[in-house]
Amino acid sequence: xxxxxxxxxxxxxxxxxxxxxxxxxxxxxxxxxxxxxxxxxxxxxxxxxxxxxxxxxxxxxxxxxxxxxxxxxxxxxxxxxxxxxxxxxxxxxxxxxxxxxxxxxxxxxxxxxxxxxxxxxxxxxxxxxxxxxxxxxxxxxxxxxxxxxxxxxxxxxxxxxxxxxxxxxxxxxxxxxxxxxxxxxxxxxxxxxxxxxxxxxxxxxxxxxxxxxxxxxxxxxxxxxxxxxxxxxxxxxxxxxxxxxxxxxxxxxxxxxxxxxxxxxxxxxxxxxxxxxxxxxxxxxxxxxxxxxxxxxxxxx
Amino acid sequence: xxxxxxxxxxxxxxxxxxxxxxxxxxxxxxxxxxxxxxxxxxxxxxxxxxxxxxxxxxxxxxxxxxxxxxxxxxxxxxxxxxxxxxxxxxxxxxxxxxxxxxxxxxxxxxxxxxxxxxxxxxxxxxxxxxxxxxxxxxxxxxxxxxxxxxxxxxxxxxxxxxxxxxxxxxxxxxxxxxxxxxxxxxxxxxxxxxxxxxxxxxxxxxxxxxxxxxxxxxxxxxxxxxxxxxxxxxxxxxxxxxxxxxxxxxxxxxx
Numbered sequence: 001x002x003x004x005x006x007x008x009x010x011x012x013x014x015x016x017x018x019x020x021x022x023x024x025x026x027x028x029x030x031x032x033x034x035x036x037x038x039x040x041x042x043x044x045x046x047x048x049x050x051x052x053x054x055x056x057x058x059x060x061x062x063x064x065x066x067x068x069x070x071x072x073x074x075x076x077x078x079x080x081x082x083x084x085x086x087x088x089x090x091x092x093x094x095x096x097x098x099x100x101x102x103x104x105x106x107x108x109x110x111x112x113x114x115x116x117x118x119x120x121x122x123x124x125x126x127x128x129x130x131x132x133x134x135x136x137x138x139x140x141x142x143x144x145x146x147x148x149x150x151x152x153x154x155x156x157x158x159x160x161x162x163x164x165x166x167x168x169x170x171x172x173x174x175x176x177x178x179x180x181x182x183x184x185x186x187x188x189x190x191x192x193x194x195x196x197x198x199x200x201x202x203x204x205x206x207x208x209x210x211x212x213x214x215x216x217x218x219x220x221x222x223x224x225x226x227x228x229x230x231x232x233x234x235x236x237x238x239x240x241x242x243x244x245x246x247x248x249x250x251x252x253x254x255x256x257x258x259x260x261x262x263x264x265x266x267x268x269x270x271x272x273x274x275x276x277x278x279x280x281x282x283x284x285x286x287x288x289x290x291x292x293x294x295x296x297x298x299x300x301x
Numbered sequence: 302x303x304x305x306x307x308x309x310x311x312x313x314x315x316x317x318x319x320x321x322x323x324x325x326x327x328x329x330x331x332x333x334x335x336x337x338x339x340x341x342x343x344x345x346x347x348x349x350x351x352x353x354x355x356x357x358x359x360x361x362x363x364x365x366x367x368x369x370x371x372x373x374x375x376x377x378x379x380x381x382x383x384x385x386x387x388x389x390x391x392x393x394x395x396x397x398x399x400x401x402x403x404x405x406x407x408x409x410x411x412x413x414x415x416x417x418x419x420x421x422x423x424x425x426x427x428x429x430x431x432x433x434x435x436x437x438x439x440x441x442x443x444x445x446x447x448x449x450x451x452x453x454x455x456x457x458x459x460x461x462x463x464x465x466x467x468x469x470x471x472x473x474x475x476x477x478x479x480x481x482x483x484x485x486x487x488x489x490x491x492x493x494x495x496x497x498x499x500x501x502x503x504x505x506x507x508x509x510x511x512x513x514x515x516x517x518x519x520x521x522x523x524x525x526x527x528x529x530x531x532x533x534x535x536x537x538x539x540x541x542x543x544x545x546x547x548x549x550x551x552x553x554x555x556x
Contacts, residue, residue, distance in 0.1 A: 051398045053556040077400040087395030091317050103310040104399045
């Protein structure tokens with residue numbers, strides 16, 4: 001069962017190129033979905049469409065199995081949001097800011113103290129939020145999103161500006177919320193390394209196209225598949241011919257022969273053939289593609 | 302109930318805001334000035350309460366200064382400042398993802414501005430009374446002992462309040478449309494100054510929605526205006542609000 005289902009989302013700004021091109025999003029209930037892409041890839045536009053901040057042009061959005069168009073208020077009552085940057089009234093304190101949102105969500109007054117403690121801002125007292133550091137503002141923005149204990153959190157780059165400790169704290173907090181309350185979390189980032197330890201599902205978007213969507217395990221399996229063997233010889237072209245004769249798909253990259261990981265016996269046989277044909281082999285090594293390079297490869301292609 | 306909560310949340314945003322300070326300072330400026338002036342030369346009170354209708358003359362005198370000099374500027378600035386709170390703090394996106402209809406958000410925000418103007422009137426009226434009572438008590442003048450014209454007091458307030466409504470509506474409209482604070486303020490001040498010039502040089506000055514507050518206190522009673530400026534004020538207000546509402550709803554990007 002999906003918490004968010006978006007079908008064929010397409011969005012254009014005026015007459016220009018499509019910012020989003022036929023995006024299908026499936027975010028499972030209770031998952032932490034990492035929405036990844038470089039700056040300008042279309043992450044924020046997608047999130048704004050999911051929240052009705054941008055007028056939908058094409059496609060269909062269903063959240064909690066309800067049409068966003070028909071049940072927007074009901075959906076938003078159960079959704080916490082953090083889009084692009086924290087939304088704070090600078091002339092008010094952290095508590096006063098939360099009181100404003102509490103009035104709208106009509107939730108318990110004790111929630112204010114609870115979320116301030118959760119994000120580590122309970123001792124800010126009378127300090128106006130305009131005087132907060134970027135990290136503190138970011139935390140308060142997250143506290144606002146959590147205030148009414150939503151079932152769904154939509155967070156657009158919430159750890160921007162946080163120091164490594166702050167990032168870990170927020171990551172732990174989100175994990176805990178997901179585990180203890182079953183909160184579904186959609187979190188965007190331009191860095192896979194930032195969310196790979198947090199998310200259960202991943203969507204990779206590039207130039208308005210969704211290049212990958214699936215579980216983190218599926219992405220990791222892709223990483224395994226992308227692990228190669230690199231062979232450095234004095235004659236790459238002849239070495240490639242030998243490999244091809246063995247029915248192994250290979251390519252030459254910067255003079256190095258690149259082929260998929262094969263069995264040890266096959267490698268040994270290939271090496272023997274190189275030596276027999278007087279090709280000098282300088283190095284045979286495994287090239288391990290980490291998740292970040294898979295991400296970059298996907299977006300490059 | 303939802304609307305009351307939305308209105309309360311809008312009102313809470315004005316706490317310690319520039320609009321709120323402007324309201325308090327603007328409304329108490331003239332009364333404080335009058336108190337200081339009476340205390341400095343308390344015989345000036347005698348000039349007033351030697352006459353008949355002493356309260357009426359006093360009210361009208363102080364209101365005339367207010368309606369000509371401070372009120373229009375105050376209404377322009379406070380309407381703009383309140384409407385612009387979301388742009389200034391980058392909070393539209395958060396507000397528009399709360400479970401409220403756009404109509405509720407729009408109406409609560411407009412009502413918060415109107416309430417701020419009402420607050421301005423209340424502070425100013427209390428100031429008027431204190432500025433008369435304090436020096437009179439100190440120097441035993443007769444001003445507060447004269448019969449208090451409650452009906453006149455309410456009437457002058459209501460009339461001036463109605464004359465402010467077009468300015469509120471137009472400033473609200475401009476402030477929702479332009480992110481840059483200087484545009485609505487600049488346009489508002491330009492229209493106000495233009496209206497002041499028109500009032501003293503053009504017989505159709507009443508067509509300008511920014512002219513009514515000043516027309517009310519500068520008009521020649523022997524030559525009444527050919528139109529009902531209260532009806533014009535209400536008309537401009539409704540027109541301004543309807544256009545503003547339509548433009549607000551049709552915005553493609555609500556972040």
